[in-house]
Amino acid sequence: MLGRARKQSSSYDFAIIGAGIAGVSAAAALAPFGRVVVLEAEEHMAYHASGRSAAMYLAGYGNQIIQSMTSASGDHLHFANGGVLRKRGLLLLGQAGEEERFARAAAQGGLARVSVEDATVYFPILDPAKVTMAAFRPDAYDIDTHQLMQNYTNIARADKAEFRLSTRVLGLTRTSEGWQIDLPQGQLKATIIVNAAGAWADQIAELAGLAPVGLIPCRRSVVRIPAPGGAFTRHWPFVDTPDERWYAKPDAGHLLVSPGDEDPSAPTDAYPDEMVLAEGLARYEDMVTEPVTRVLNNWAGLRTFARDRSPVIGFDPQDGGFFWLAGQGGYGFQTAPAASDLVADLIIGRNSSLPSQVVRALSPDRLKD
Known part of the structure; x- marks a missing residue:
C-alpha cells in the first residue's frame, strides 16, 4: 500500500526565502520553534553561491566580525554529526x-x-x-559543503520544515497577521519573513516595501x-x-x-x-x-x-516581521553555525553566545542611516 504524501500547508510561522547554506541552516535552527517553509527559485538547493564555494574553513579569513563568527562555528563544523572538516593547511x-x-x-x-x-x-x-x-x-580545513547542507536539511525536515523548489517569490504584502507571499503556484501566509536570498536580498526587501541595505x-x-x-x-x-x-x-x-x-x-x-x-x-x-x-x-x-564587508543579520528597523540573513560574502559555510544560531536567538528572544558588539555589528540598523 502506498503511503500518503504529507499535505503542504499554506500558513507558516517562518518563510525563508533562499535555499543556500544560509537559508537551509536557518530552517534547521527555526524548525523546532514553529512551522517553517523554505522558498527557492531554482530547481535545487545551493544553486548559486553555495554551490560554487571554495569550501574552506580559514580562521584568519575576513574582518574581525567574520573571524568571531568563524571561531564560534568551529566546534559545530568539527564535531556535529561526525564533523565536516578535513585538515588542508x-x-x-x-x-x-x-x-x-x-x-x-x-x-x-x-x-x-x-x-x-x-x-x-x-x-x-x-x-x-x-x-x-x-x-x-x-589549521586550515576543507569543508564538506555537500554534507553540511545535507545535515542541515535533514535536521530541518525532521522538525517538519518544508522545502519548495522552483518557487520564485513574486510579491510580499504586509497584513495584520504577517505577510502574504505571492508565488506562481498561489499564495502563502507567514508571520515572519527571513530574507536569505543572497545576491537578490535587496530585491526581496523592495518586494516587501522596505529600503535595501545596499548589498x-x-x-x-x-x-x-x-x-x-x-x-x-x-x-x-x-x-x-x-x-x-x-x-x-x-x-x-x-x-x-x-x-x-x-x-x-x-x-x-x-x-x-x-x-x-x-x-x-x-x-x-x-x-x-x-x-x-x-x-x-x-x-x-x-x-x-555589505559596504563594511560584514553580514547582515537581524530584524529590519522598519518592520519587525522582516528578518535579514544576507551579505555573507565568501564566508557563508564557515560561519553558518554561528549565523543560524543567531537567527534563532534574535527571533525567539534568547541570549546569543556571540559577543554583544558582534551582534550589533551584524544588525541591519547600521546600514540604514
Whole structure:
C-alpha cells in the first residue's frame, strides 16, 4: 500500500526565502520553534553561491566580525554529526615588492613565516626564482559543503520544515497577521519573513516595501586544471597570495585556481569572463614551475557584501516581521553555525553566545542611516 504524501500547508510561522547554506541552516535552527517553509527559485538547493564555494574553513579569513563568527562555528563544523572538516593547511606566497602586503596578510591570517625551501615541500611546483616569501598555518580545513547542507536539511525536515523548489517569490504584502507571499503556484501566509536570498536580498526587501541595505554582489571565478605535471596533489595546502591575486586548492586529483576577481555584478546566474581567467592564470603561472596546458572547466559565483564587508543579520528597523540573513560574502559555510544560531536567538528572544558588539555589528540598523 502506498503511503500518503504529507499535505503542504499554506500558513507558516517562518518563510525563508533562499535555499543556500544560509537559508537551509536557518530552517534547521527555526524548525523546532514553529512551522517553517523554505522558498527557492531554482530547481535545487545551493544553486548559486553555495554551490560554487571554495569550501574552506580559514580562521584568519575576513574582518574581525567574520573571524568571531568563524571561531564560534568551529566546534559545530568539527564535531556535529561526525564533523565536516578535513585538515588542508594554508600556504601564503609572496614576491619581491610585496613585503608590506605579505606581512599584513600573514599577520591577519595568523600565519607563521617559513623559508621558501620549506614551502616547496608543501607546494612542490612553486618557483623559488619568483617566490621570495612564504608563511604557513596548519589549521586550515576543507569543508564538506555537500554534507553540511545535507545535515542541515535533514535536521530541518525532521522538525517538519518544508522545502519548495522552483518557487520564485513574486510579491510580499504586509497584513495584520504577517505577510502574504505571492508565488506562481498561489499564495502563502507567514508571520515572519527571513530574507536569505543572497545576491537578490535587496530585491526581496523592495518586494516587501522596505529600503535595501545596499548589498553588492561580486563575481568570483574558478578554473579546474589537471594536476600540474601529473603530481599527486591530495595533500597540497590551500595556496594564497597577498590581496588574493590568485589562490589554488587541490580538488579530486586536479587543481582549482581562482584569479581572485571581485567585480561588481547585477544579481544573475554568474559566468566567468575569459580575460579575467586568463589574467589570473598568468599571475599563477608567474609563481610556479609547471605551465597550464589545459583547462578542464570553469565557473563563477556571486559573493555578496555589505559596504563594511560584514553580514547582515537581524530584524529590519522598519518592520519587525522582516528578518535579514544576507551579505555573507565568501564566508557563508564557515560561519553558518554561528549565523543560524543567531537567527534563532534574535527571533525567539534568547541570549546569543556571540559577543554583544558582534551582534550589533551584524544588525541591519547600521546600514540604514
